[in-house]
Amino acid sequence: VKARFNREVAHAYSQDDPLWLPExxxxxxxxxxxxxxxxPQDPRFLDLGAGTGNLxxxxxxxxxxxxxxxxxxxxxxxREARNVLSGFHGRHEVVNQDFLRASFPNSxxxxxxxxxxxxxxxxxxxxxxxxxxxxxxxEPKGVFSCCDVVEGGNPHWNRINENGWKxxxxxxxxxxxxxxxxxxxxxxxxxxxxxxxxxxxTEAGFDHVDVLWKKLNFAIYCGNIA
Ligand SMILES: C[S@@+](CC[C@H](N)C(=O)[O-])C[C@H]1O[C@@H](n2cnc3c(N)ncnc32)[C@H](O)[C@@H]1O
Numbered sequence: 001v002k003a004r005f006n007r008e009v010a011h012a013y014s015q016d017d018p019l020w021l022p023e024x025x026x027x028x029x030x031x032x033x034x035x036x037x038x039x040p041q042d043p044r045f046l047d048l049g050a051g052t053g054n055l056x057x058x059x060x061x062x063x064x065x066x067x068x069x070x071x072x073x074x075x076x077x078x079r080e081a082r083n084v085l086s087g088f089h090g091r092h093e094v095v096n097q098d099f100l101r102a103s104f105p106n107s108x109x110x111x112x113x114x115x116x117x118x119x120x121x122x123x124x125x126x127x128x129x130x131x132x133x134x135x136x137x138x139e140p141k142g143v144f145s146c147c148d149v150v151e152g153g154n155p156h157w158n159r160i161n162e163n164g165w166k167x168x169x170x171x172x173x174x175x176x177x178x179x180x181x182x183x184x185x186x187x188x189x190x191x192x193x194x195x196x197x198x199x200x201x202t203e204a205g206f207d208h209v210d211v212l213w214k215k216l217n218f219a220i221y222c223g224n225i226a
Contacts, residue, residue: 019172019173020169020172020173020181021116021218022165022168022215022216022218023215027115027147027213027215027218027220028054028055028058028115028147029058030212030213030220031055031113031115031145031146031147031212031220032055032058032059032062032113034143034145034212034220034222035110035111035113035143035145035222037143037224038110038141038143038224039063039110039111040110041065042065042066042067043063043065043066043067043110043111044066044067044068044069044108044109044110044139045059045063045066045067045068045069045109045110045111045112045113046068046069046071046104046108046109046111046112046113046137047059047068047069047070047071047112047113047114048071048099048112048113048114048117048118048134049071049072049099049114049115049116049117049118049120050070050071050072050077050078050081050094050117051072051074051077051081051116051117052077052080052081052084053070053080053081053084053085053092054084054115055113055114055115056068056070056081056085056092057084057085057088059113060085060088060091060092066091067091067092067093068091068092068093069092069093069095069109070085070092070093070094070095071095071097071099071102072094072095072096072097072117073096073097073098073099075096078094078096081094082094099117099118099130100120100121100126100129100130102133103133104133104134104136104137105137106136106137107136107137107138107139107140108137108138108139109137109138109139109142110138110139110141110142110143111138111142111143111144111145112134112137112138112142112143112144112145113144113145113146114146114147114148115146115147115148116147116148116149117148118130118146118148119148119149119150119189119190119191120188120189120190121190122190123190124192124196124200127192127196127197127200128200128203128204131144131200131201131203131204131206131223132204132205134204135204135205135206135223135225138225140225141224141225141226142224142225143222143223143224143225144201144206144222144223144224145212145220145221145222146197146220146221146222147213147218147219147220148191148218148219148221149185149189149191149217149218150191150192150193150194150197150214150217150218150219150221151191151192151193151196151217152193152217153193153194153195158217161216161217162182162216162217164216164217165216165217165218166178166182168216169181191217194211194214194219194221197221198210198211198221201221201223202223204223205225206223206224206225207223207224207225207226208223208224208226209221209222209223210222210223
């Protein structure tokens with residue numbers, strides 16, 4: 001996964017609305033809405049798998065006194081993130097680390113967010129461990145919100161979701177390109193179902209968990225501390 005993101009053209013991830021994801025901008029905007037309830041004036045955020053800073057940029061714009069830590073293990077992506085965020089001097093830091101292995105500082109962030117990155121975890125064990133570390137790095141009343149690809153609740157529904165995504169992609173891309181997207185998806189991604197995410201989050205100590213949005217095999221799910 002790291003090797004591919006180091007090869008990818010980072011610019012492709014900085015378009016306002018990446019075409020390979022349905023309702024991308026709307027979803028990121030809703031994710032940001034989801035963390036807004038109990039924030040102080042100067043909130044601290046952690047963006048996992050921040051890539052070129054698509055979500056971080058939106059956070060910095062929406063919360064003018066916020067600070068964002070961008071974590072990613074691809075230097076290629078982070079280099080572009082530094083360009084994208086150059087106008088937000090002193091309000092962000094870039095950390096080159098694997099979020100599946102990193103230790104996060106205790107009780108530090110008001111929100112941890114992620115878009116289209118956590119699905120690279122493998123198996124319930126890795127997700128649970130990540131959610132426990134996220135829970136511990138949150139301040140009281142902190143919130144975790146994630147927009148990502150998810151598995152269907154059973155194989156039939158999963159097929160419906162994936163076929164819907166294929167139909168969506170066919171409006172914009174050649175069969176060859178769609179084949180490449182699906183081949184990366186099958187070899188690199190191991191998403192959980194929404195019900196599995198909610199159980200893992202609850203077991204990690206989140207008091208409230210929910211699904212805010214779902215479109216085909218994409219969803220926003222979140223958890224907060226009461
Ligand atoms: C599809 S991109 C999404 C980037 C960004 N969040 C966005 O919405 O545009 C996924 C990013 O997650 C990063 N990533 C994947 N697994 C990671 C891991 N275990 N640790 C750190 N970064 C990871 C990749 O390097 C890549 O930049």
